Amino acid sequence: MSNQSVLILSILIPLIGGIGISFLRTAPNLREACTLVSSIVLAFVVYSLLPRILSGETVNITFREILPGLALEFNVEPLGMLFACLASGLWIINSLYSIGYMRGNQEENQTRFYIYFTIAISSSMGIAFAGNMFTLFIFYEILTLSTYPLVAHKQNSDARSGARIYLGLLIGTSIGFQLVAIIWTYLITGTLDFTPAGILKGKIDPTLLPILLALYMFGIGKAALMPFHRWLPSAMVAPTPVSALLHAVAVVKAGVFTVLKVVIYIFGIEFLSETGASTWLIWVASFTLIAASIVAIMKDNLKAVLAYSTISQLSYIVLGAALANSLGILGGGLHMATHAIGKITLFMCAGAIYVATHKTEISEMTGLGRKMPFTYAAFTIGSLSIIGLPPFAGTWSKWYLALAAVDTSSWLVIGVYMLSSLLNVWYLLSIVAKGFFAPSSEINDPSPETIKEAPLLCVLPPCLTALGCIALFFFAEGIVDLLRPIVN
Amino acid sequence: MNFILPHLPVLQVAIPLIAAPVCVLFTFGGHRKLAWLFTLAISWVCFLIAVALLSRVLLDTDISYAIGNWPPPFGIEYRVDPINAFVLLIISGISAIALPFARLSVEKEIETDRHILFYTSYLLCLTGLLGVTITGDAFNIFVFLEISSLSTYVLIATGVRQNRRALTAAYNYLILGTIGATFFVIGIGLLYMVTGTLNIGDLAERLQPLSDNRVVHAAFAFIVIGMGLKLALFPMHVWLPNAYTYAPSLVTVFLAATSTKVSVYVLLRFLFTAFGPSYDFVTLTFEFVLLPLAIVAMFAGSLTAIFQTNAKRLFAYSSVAQLGYMMLGVSLSNIPGLMATILHIFNHALMKGALFMALGCVMYRLGTVSLGSMKGLSRSMPWTMGALILGGLSLIGVPGTVGFISKWHLILGTLEAGYWPIAILIVGSSLLAVIYIWKIVEVAYLEKGINREEIVKEAPISMLAPLWVLVILNFYFGIDADLTTWVARNVAETFLGAGA
Amino acid sequence: MIDALISHYNYWLIIILMMLGLYVVVSRGNLVKKIVGLNIFQTSVFLLYISLGKVTGGTAPILTGKPEAFSNPLPHVLILTAIVVGIATTSLGLALVVRIRESYGTIEEDDILIAERSEDASKINGGSG
Secondary structure (H helix, E strand, C coil): CCHHHHHHHHHHHHHHHHHHHHHCCCCHHHHHHHHHHHHHHHHHHHHHHHHHHHCCCCEEEEEEEEECCEEEEEEECHHHHHHHHHHHHHHHHHHHHHHHHHHHHCCCCHHHHHHHHHHHHHHHHHHHHECEHHHHHHHHHHHHHHHHHHHCCCCCHHHHHHHHHHHHHHHHHHHHHHHHHHHHHHHHHCCCECCCCCCCCCCCCCCCHHHHHHHHHHHCHHHCCCCCCCHHHHHHHCCHHHHHHHHHHHHHHHHHHHHHHHHHHHHCHHHHHHHCCCHHHHHHHHHHHHHHHHHHHHCCEHHHHHHHHHHHHHHHHHHHHHHCCHHHHHHHHHHHHHHHHHHHHHHHHHHHHHHHHCCCEHHHCCCHHHHCHHHHHHHHHHHHHHHCCCCCCHHHHHHHHHHHHHHCCCHHHHHHHHHHHHHHHHHHHHHHHHHHHCCCCCCCCCCHHHCCCCCHHHHHHHHHHHHHHHHHHHHHHHHHHHHHHHHC | CCCCHHHHHHHHHHHHHHHHHHHHHHHCCCCHHHHHHHHHHHHHHHHHHHHHHHHHHHHCCCEEEEHHHCCCCCCCEEEECHHHHHHHHHHHHHHHHHHHHHHHHHHHHCCHHHHHHHHHHHHHHHHHHHHHHHECEHHHHHHHHHHHHHHHHHHHHHHHHCCCHHHHHHHHHHHHHHHHHHHHHHHHHHHHHHHCCCEHHHHHHHHHHHCCCHHHHHHHHHHHHHHHHHCCCCCCCCHHHHHHHHCCHHHHHHHHHHHHHHHHHHHHHHHHHHHCCCCHHHHHHHHHHHHHHHHHHHHHHHHHHHCCCEHHHHHHHHHHHHHHHHHHHHHHCCHHHHHHHHHHHHHHHHHHHHHHHHHHHHHHHHCCCEHHHHCCHHHHCHHHHHHHHHHHHHHHCCCCCHHHHHHHHHHHHHHHHCCHHHHHHHHHHHHHHHHHHHHHHHHHHHCCCCCCCCCCCCCCHHHHHHHHHHHHHHHHHHHCCHHHHHHHHHHHHHHHHHHC | CHHHHHHCHHHHHHHHHHHHHHHHHHHCCEHHHHHHHHHHHHHHHHHHHHHHHCCCCCECCCCCCCCCCECCHHHHHHHHHHHHHHHHHHHHHHHHHHHHHHHHCCCEHHHHHHHHHHHHHHHHHHCCC
């Protein structure tokens, strides 16, 4: 297969899967099989591109121009490759998990759920492989729209208002700021292509540069930079598989991925560090990082804690981009991967706890660890990885990000990293500690004996990703190698 | 064939004009279906003529046709250039797509003994709109404008079977429309007074030395106000919401997609061909009258739309906002801005055509389009509601739809003119569109269905097919905008070049 | 100055007539009276056209062979069309008024508004939307 057709296939496969699912809506077993098969095929196709990209090949497809200089264009580069590998690989595990969760909870409208899921994955692929900002923007919007029905899945008033905030903030920021930034860029440069050294250098008045950067950074609402982070906690009304894959991997990673893309290929890291236009962003990202962690400590709802933790972790990546040096970009890219695999573990554990016990508040989960050892073991590993302790994957990304801060002598940033890791320990490990060591809450629960592990399909996936957290510690060098061409 | 080709410009108007009285003959024997078929056939003939005219104008040169062989500027001249060929295509195209939809919709919404007369009025309305667009004679514009307006009043009033307010809506439109048209004709009279000509091309030349003439200024004001009334420029839009809400579905589709667009075209014609942006009084009007009104329209229209409970009225107010976009593009008077206006004339016809047609389907099954009655409707009418959502996305301006193409140019235009805050305002008002579209999404998709006496089925295929044709066109021209942007650029350059 | 006013007396009359007509349209609540106002307004425009075609001392443009001054026939012809349009508008307007009277039982705008408001109110109370 030619590289081009592989690229096209990776966008089409989920859609084809979606069509298959809609035909098989009367046969749940076949329908789920269809989801699984398309996820496996997709991962196979995406990973088949990996060696070619590692060997330095480039893949580029340009479809027709919609407006002069604005083509639907796809281009595979290392960062996009990483994002595509993450999303497609974790989709398999998440599909397994979805089956267990949706059946375990006897959710309604499962066909719709699976169909929109495929559309969301397809648009993530489109984002990963977008060759210019315009293409990326199109898929960015499709991703927002296709995840809306997933967030509103329960269709009750909570889900509706949550989904309203979700859509309002994401569409609002993207049309209100990002689109303006894109049109502005197009007006002064005449192109929106992702170019290794950036396209803005010498074309824009440096005093306006921070404003343009701000339009992009706040316009990319999916990166959840404060004060536009509210959609992420709102989206937690969705079923847990949605939170797990979309709000730990696809959607938020699409956000920070876009941030990295814009910083690297539109602004150019050299241009940014020369002009210092991203200094303000360091402050905003640092603030988000700390503030979100503090909010997470005060929350009792497990998914809300994880949501705020995600907001905080996303800011690590934005911070990496804002430092505008090669180590920051490497660390940011690496953190995309390590945080994805860590956070999906945590979400799947939260879902497994919900399926087994229907509990959502941390204060009710005392002593559960002894009843659900596998789930809690996976949760512990995921937490440690997020915190950044060896031998778990999160170590390396934080290592690189800290190096980047040292490199630019941003001592404040190092302080922020340290403080934040401490806060991580506080809010994540306290959950683990309550699960394992606190006495069971017999009063709240009339029949504690009936609690046991969730169905196999709910427990196996988080255990697998927890193993992944460990494996990635040893193989992180591979990701760094993949990303290195970007910064050289 | 060679005998017919040179006469295409006059046939474009003459065919529907002659067809209208012929259509009345179907009352003998009451051949309702034949009358519909006849109207459909005439529409398609008009559409083919419009296609032929547009391709000739684009590939060759402008066409000038002297009615009755009286040479212009003495006789009436029909002048076809890219802009009006484009508008002709929109009018006849929408009509050709809407008529297959019409039969069942009209069957349901209009009293049986009125069908043939309804189609007759429809043909007259089509004649009027095509005539306004094609003619190059200022007074002739007035005459055709009144032909289309009078038949429009009748068409709106036929909605009386659904709701008696169609009568008052038609009456109010009649009063305001007549005032608008009379203002317009006063303007023409004043221009004739100082120039002694009615031919627009000739007018443009003779106005050159008269830019300080008070009478010319007064004429300009009368024409802008008159057309502003006809195109529902805020705050002269008060007739529009009721007229769109209570007219039969077919009429709403046709009017929303074409009639205000024709008025926009006439205004463009006078602003840019006859007067031209080189005159101070024109640019001052742009900057201090049209621009602020357009922005107020964008917000007032969208904000009012958010609070509507009747879907047709909601989209009627959205039309007021969309006309604001068109006027904003005009008032920028630079190439991208003007392109945006011309593109939006076409694009808005596609999206509003699709949206009102989808509501027509709802009307056909439910007999009402209030949001309350549409709860959970996505289950029983998935195709109709799907089309409604896709049309709504286009209205918002999501990339890949025609709405995006217009908004893109409009924002480029404001940025080029240096109006940064206005670019922000444009996206701000798009966000308001998100709110009112999502109101419908939530009602149709997320609310529990209400118990209805009978089971609601999907609309029949003859209504769905034209609807989806329009929806697909919304996306087709959003992805392949070569033709439309080419025409728009061509026209914008001519308009601005002629004035410079 | 006074001369200019007097020699253009026709325009002054036309403007007065025009304003009268518009005022009637806006101020009257009776639908028929509104149409009467509209008619006055339109008639003033007819007069505008007719008077601007008049050439002092000119006669009707009938070619009699003698060198005479003619009035401009074009505005007169145009206004014939406009008169036809005006009649059509009036008759259509009156027809609508008849239908409104049949279904509302009144031709006073205020009463119609009251009727429509109470309809709205009953709809909301009835909950049928």
